[in-house]
Every structure is written in structure tokens, then in C-alpha cells.
Amino acid sequence: MALSETGTARPIGVGGDALSRWFSDHAPTLLLGLLLVLLPAATTDFVLDQIVGWTLVLGMIALSLMFLAGYGGMVSLVQMTVAGLAGYSITVLGASSLPSISLFWPWWVAAPLAILIAVAFGTLAGALSARTEGIYTIMITLALASAFFYLTLQNWSIFNGFNGFTSIPAPIFLGVNWKSALPLYYLILFCAGLSYTAVLYVSRAPFGIALQGTRDNPRRMEAIGFNVTAHRIAAYAFAAVIAAIGGILLVWLNNQISPGTAGIQATIDLLVIAVVGGLGHPIGAFIGAFIYVLLRTFALDALVAVGLDGRRFQTIIGLGFLIIVLFSPDGVIGLWRRWLARAATSRRGTSR
Amino acid sequence: MAGARRNLPKGNKPLSTVAERIAAAGAGNAIELRGVSRLFGALAALSDITLSVRPGERRAVLGSNGAGKTTLLNCVTGDFPPTAGTVRFFGEDVTTLPPHERTRRGLRRTYQISLLFQRLSVRDNVYLACRGASRGRFSLIRTRASDAIMQSVADLITLVHLEQVADRLVGELAHGQQRQLEIALALAGAPRFILFDEPAAGLSPNERGDLVAILTALPPHIGYIIIEHDMDVALRVVESVTMMHNGRIFKEGAPRAIEADPEVQQLYLGGGHG
Numbered sequence: 071m072a073l074s075e076t077g078t079a080r081p082i083g084v085g086g087d088a089l090s091r092w093f094s095d096h097a098p099t100l101l102l103g104l105l106l107v108l109l110p111a112a113t114t115d116f117v118l119d120q121i122v123g124w125t126l127v128l129g130m131i132a133l134s135l136m137f138l139a140g141y142g143g144m145v146s147l148v149q150m151t152v153a154g155l156a157g158y159s160i161t162v163l164g165a166s167s168l169p170s171i172s173l174f175w176p177w178w179v180a181a182p183l184a185i186l187i188a189v190a191f192g193t194l195a196g197a198l199s200a201r202t203e204g205i206y207t208i209m210i211t212l213a214l215a216s217a218f219f220y221l222t223l224q225n226w227s228i229f230n231g232f233n234g235f236t237s238i239p240a241p242i243f244l245g246v247n248w249k250s251a252l253p254l255y256y257l258i259l260f261c262a263g264l265s266y267t268a269v270l271y272v273s274r275a276p277f278g279i280a281l282q283g284t285r286d287n288p289r290r291m292e293a294i295g296f297n298v299t300a301h302r303i304a305a306y307a308f309a310a311v312i313a314a315i316g317g318i319l320l321v322w323l324n325n326q327i328s329p330g331t332a333g334i335q336a337t338i339d340l341l342v343i344a345v346v347g348g349l350g351h352p353i354g355a356f357i358g359a360f361i362y363v364l365l366r367t368f369a370l371d372a373l374v375a376v377g378l379d380g381r382r383f384q385t386i387i388g389l390g391f392l393i394i395v396l397f398s399p400d401g402v403i404g405l406w407r408r409w410l411a412r413a414a415t416s417r418r419g420t421s422r
Numbered sequence: 423m424a425g426a427r428r429n430l431p432k433g434n435k436p437l438s439t440v441a442e443r444i445a446a447a448g449a450g451n452a453i454e455l456r457g458v459s460r461l462f463g464a465l466a467a468l469s470d471i472t473l474s475v476r477p478g479e480r481r482a483v484l485g486s487n488g489a490g491k492t493t494l495l496n497c498v499t500g501d502f503p504p505t506a507g508t509v510r511f512f513g514e515d516v517t518t519l520p521p522h523e524r525t526r527r528g529l530r531r532t533y534q535i536s537l538l539f540q541r542l543s544v545r546d547n548v549y550l551a552c553r554g555a556s557r558g559r560f561s562l563i564r565t566r567a568s569d570a571i572m573q574s575v576a577d578l579i580t581l582v583h584l585e586q587v588a589d590r591l592v593g594e595l596a597h598g599q600q601r602q603l604e605i606a607l608a609l610a611g612a613p614r615f616i617l618f619d620e621p622a623a624g625l626s627p628n629e630r631g632d633l634v635a636i637l638t639a640l641p642p643h644i645g646y647i648i649i650e651h652d653m654d655v656a657l658r659v660v661e662s663v664t665m666m667h668n669g670r671i672f673k674e675g676a677p678r679a680i681e682a683d684p685e686v687q688q689l690y691l692g693g694g695h696g
């Protein structure tokens with residue numbers, strides 16, 4: 071059930087033995103969640119931060135793209151920029167190793183403000199592109215993304231230009247240093263789990279079903295009483311909240327932020343993550359991020375081991391993208407669904 | 423009403439003048455078009471259409487392909503606003519309002535070529551139509567089975583006999599079933615006036631019978647305009663007929679009079695019209 075088609079996840083308001091049904095429906099998700107909660111007991115800090123941590127954070131930002139593209143049919147290339155703006159904002163408003171720029175406001179002021187700024191930007195980007203469709207949405211959001219990239223690259227008074235910010239001090243609250251491996255891991259896991267659950271829940275709430283309506287047929291949506299433009303802008307705002315939180319976590323995880331964090335390459339990578347994972351279900355964003363992080367982490371060594379230039383790992387990612395999109399336009403999720411369907415038919419075949 | 427009375431002139435003007443004024447304001451009509459034209463480039467799909475339909479009135483719009491019937495509906499709903507003229511809905515000038523605002527005022531429509539949500543289930547399609555006509559369109563809280571709106575959704579699905587496929591994706595439905603759903607979407611909420619664009623096209627004879635039954639059973643305060651090539655359907659469910667040709671209205675009258683009209687017979691009923 072967890073991987074069913076976006077539109078049929080569960081008919082609205084179907085009753086039954088609610089609790090047991092809920093458990094059987096969500097068994098794979100719950101199992102995965104439990105595994106992730108227990109993971110620190112079984113693994114190293116490297117795996118926690120560099121593999122799982124990165125997967126969850128990039129997955130969150132890709133999730134914001136999945137929400138817009140999968141449910142709303144809007145391929146927004148500005149989601150990495152929203153995350154980047156939140157990351158820069160928390161660094162400038164909060165703490166960094168550059169007292170000439172950073173304001174050193176406490177985290178509980180800086181973090182909400184950073185989210186607010188990024189969401190305002192993401193919503194504005196939505197307002198600019200909500201009346202466009204398809205390739206034009208991609209072009210407008212890509213233009214915004216590259217404008218932000220060049221701004222961060224060339225502005226030194228706020229963004230510290232090419233250098234960006236390094237060695238960002240740890241946020242300390244509730245007496246915990248949230249940059250040490252274990253607390254950071256659980257913070258990320260909590261935020262990622264919450265975003266994932268929120269997207270799944272909202273996809274079957276009136277707002278989410280209506281968003282899928284605007285994807286399938288905007289003209290009919292207008293004719294049955296929906297303000298399609300307003301609905302799309304609201305979707306951008308919702309997605310921006312997730313991307314912004316992901317952007318802040320990214321800075322804490324990465325301990326630095328620079329123009330490349332939300333550069334053109336990162337923007338494209340995020341699109342690749344979302345598409346490779348699959349836009350049909352929120353889990354696709356995390357699957358795509360996992361594949362990407364594995365490739366990025368190990369492809370380099372693997373390439374060097376077989377005597378190739380390690381910097382070619384981008385080529386491998388590109389090739390992987392090509393292969394997946396060629397064989398399964400709906401990503402890994404599409405492969406998985408088709409495999410399930412085939413298994414189901416063959417099972418039905420033998421039982422008859 | 424009290425306000426309206428206070429505004430009446432003091433002198434003992436005859437009632438007919440007030441009635442005339444109400445008519446002049448367009449307040450007495452459900453749909454009122456004045457001088458409506460619609461150009462597509464150089465092509466005048468509608469030229470200077472003036473049309474009034476009373477609340478609760480049931481009207482057929484007939485005419486050959488390309489006569490401008492669908493364009494007329496598009497101008498009323500705002501899908502394509504007119505290039506000239508005004509559109510009033512229950513007295514209110516809605517000429518420049520976006521389609522969703524007109525829908526919220528009680529206007530509904532069906533499409534000649536089904537415009538449905540292909541990747542959503544039948545239930546979700548009908549649910550969206552009900553939600554669009556009510557509050558909570560942006561709600562982030564899921565609708566529960568016990569919520570009143572789900573009863574309306576179930577009732578509409580039953581009305582058009584789609585219970586068996588209620589949880590199937592619309593993209594998987596047969597053509598006739600999609601046409602039935604098209605009708606259900608237009609009946610959601612509390613419609614005051616409905617525009618049907620060839621609703622019987624693609625329906626089986628049985629389903630046509632159902633359609634006629636639905637149309638005749640609609641509460642009397644709900645008026646509609648129906649575009650329909652099938653005279654058996656059209657003339658059974660309306661009290662007045664508007665004939666269109668080349669973007670203009672050329673005849674209006676009762677169904678019998680229209681049927682008997684020699685000019686109409688020659689142009690449409692007698693001619694090899696499909």
C-alpha cells in the first residue's frame with residue numbers, strides 16, 4: 071500500500087478496523103523508521119552522517135520538488151535555491167566564523183527567521199511561475215536559481231562571495247550540542263520523518279487532492295470552483311517549508327555553505343535525485359537521494375580502483391540517470407511497482 | 423427586499439415600469455448576455471449575441487457544428503471571456519470574473535469533450551467537485567468518512583451509476599462512464615444554473631434515458647442550457663429553444679414551434695444533419 075499510485079492511496083473516508091489497518095498499511099514505513107532509529111547502535115559516525123544523514127537531508131529537499139512535480143505537475147528547479155537561501159540566512163543571522171558578517175542571533179530567532187525568508191522566496195518564485203506550464207516553469211525557476219547562484223558568488227558583504235562560510239559553530243540548545251554526530255542524526259531523522267509523513271498526509275487532504283486535480287486538469291479545476299493559481303502558489307509555500315528546513319540541516323551537517331551548495335550543478339543533481347527515485351510517491355525522493363549519496367561517496371574510489379579519473383563520478387551519475395529514465399520514466403518506484411504488479415499476476419496465475 | 427422597496431420612486435408609477443427596470447438591470451434573469459461577441463483571430467465565433475434565460479428555465483441551444491454553441495457556453499462560464507459585450511449571472515455582471523468565481527456563485531457546466539482528472543479515482547473526481555463548491559478548499563486536514571460531504575459524493579456517484587467503479591482511476595473508465603462522470607461533476611454543490619454541452623454524446627440508449635430522467639427530475643429552481651444534437655433528448659427536456667447559425671441567434675421559441683418552423687426544418691431537421 072505504501073507504494074501505491076498517488077491518486078489511489080486510499081479512498082477518502084473508508085472505515086474498517088482503523089488501528090490494525092493502519093499498521094498493515096504502514097508496515098514497511100514503520101519497519102524502515104524503526105531501523106533508522108536503531109541504526110546508531112550498529113554503525114559508525116561516518117555512515118550516520120555521510121551516508122544516512124546526507125540521504126535524509128537531500129531527500130527532504132528532493133521531497134519538496136517531488137511534492138510540486140509529482141502532485142502538482144510543476145517541475146520547480148528553485149527548491150535547492152530555497153534550501154540554500156535558508157542555509158545562508160541561518161549562517162548570516164546566526165553564527166559563523168566571520169564576525170564581520172554574521173549577526174550571532176540566538177538559534178531560536180535565527181532558525182525561524184531563516185525559514186521565513188526562504189519560504190517567502192519560495193512562495194514568490196511560485197507566484198512568478200504559477201501561471202506557466204511545463205517547459206516555461208522549468209525556465210523561470212532555473213533563471214531564479216542561476217540568479218541566486220551568481221548573487222552568492224559575486225556578493226561579498228552578505229554572502230562572502232566565492233568563499234562562503236566555513237566552520238559554522240554548533241547550535242546548542244536544550245543543553246545538547248546538535249552538531250555532534252548522534253544528536254544531529256536524530257534531529258535530521260526527526261525532521262525528515264516529519265516532512266515525509268506530512269507530505270503523505272497532505273496528499274490525501276483536500277489541499278493535496280486538489281493539487282493533483284490542478285496537475286490533471288487545471289481548466290476543469292477552475293470550472294468546479296478552485297482558484298488554480300492560488301492553489302499552486304500555496305503548494306510552492308508548503309514545499310518551501312520542507313526545503314528550508316532541509317537547507318538549515320544541510321549547513322549543520324556540512325559545516326559550511328558556499329555558492330556551490332545551491333549552484334546550477336546542485337540544482338540539476340536535485341532534479342536527478344527526484345526523477346531517479348520516482349515522482350510517484352514521497353519515498354522516491356529518499357531512494358533517489360540514497361542512490362546519489364552512495365554513488366558520490368563510493369564511485370570515486372571505485373573509479374580510481376579500476377584506473378579511471380575519480381572526478382568522473384558525475385559521469386556515472388549522468389549515465390545512471392540516463393539508464394533509469396530510459397528504462398523506467400517513473401524512476402525506481404516505477405520499477406518497484408511494475409515488479410509488484412508482475413509478481414501479483416504470476417501469483418494469481420499459479421493459484422488458478 | 424425592504425431596501426429595494428424603499429428605493430422605489432414615490433409617485434404612483436405603474437408596476438410595469440418597475441418590472442421593466444428590473445428587466446433592464448438584468449436582475450430578473452439567471453443568464454443575461456448583451457451584445458456578446460467572441461473573436462478567434464479574424465474568425466467571429468460569436469457575433470452580438472443577446473440572450474436572456476429566466477431562473478429555472480430550461481433551454482436548448484441548437485445549431486450545426488461550428489455554429490458557436492460551445493463558444494457561447496465558454497463566454498458564460500469565463501473559460502474564454504467574450505471580446506465584447508456583458509454577461510450577467512442572476513443580475514451580477516460577471517463578464518470579467520474568473521471561472522471559479524462564477525462557479526462559487528452557483529454556475530456549473532459539463533464539457534463536450536470530457537475534461538476529467540484522469541489520474542484520480544472517480545470518488546476523488548466527484549469529491550473535488552463537491553469541495554470546490556464548498557469551503558475548505560485549502561484544508562490540510564483529511565476528510566473523514568463521516569463528514570457530510572462524503573454523503574454528497576456517494577449520492578452523486580449513485581445517481582450516475584458509477585458505484586461499481588468508484589475507486590477506479592478515471593483514466594481506466596469506458597468512454598460512456600466518463601460521460602456519466604462528466605454529468606455528476608456539474609451537479610455537485612448547490613447549482614443554480616447548469617450548462618450542458620452535448621451531454622448525451624457517447625451515451626448508450628439506456629444511459630440517454632437516465633440522462634433525460636436526471637434532467638427532468640432536477641429541482642425546479644435549477645435552470646439549464648443544453649446543447650444537444652439528439653432532438654429526442656433535447657426537445658423532451660426543455661421549454662424553450664434557441665437556434666444558432668454562424669455565431670448568431672436566428673430563432674427562438676417553444677420546442678413545438680421550432681420543430682414546425684419551415685426555415686428550421688429546411689436548415690437542420692430536414693437536412694442531412696447527423
Ligand SMILES: Nc1ncnc2c1ncn2[C@@H]1O[C@H](COP(=O)(O)OP(=O)(O)O)[C@@H](O)[C@H]1O
Pocket residue numbers: 462465466467485486487488489490491492493494
Ligand atoms: N479555441 C478556439 N480557437 C480558435 N477557434 C475556435 C476555438 N473554439 C472555437 N473556435 C471556432 O469557433 C467556431 C465555433 O465553434 P464552437 O463554438 O465550438 O461551435 P459548436 O459548439 O457550435 O460546434 C468554429 O469555427 C471553431 O472552429
Ligand SMILES: [Mg+2]
Pocket residue numbers: 491492493534
Ligand atoms: Mg460544440
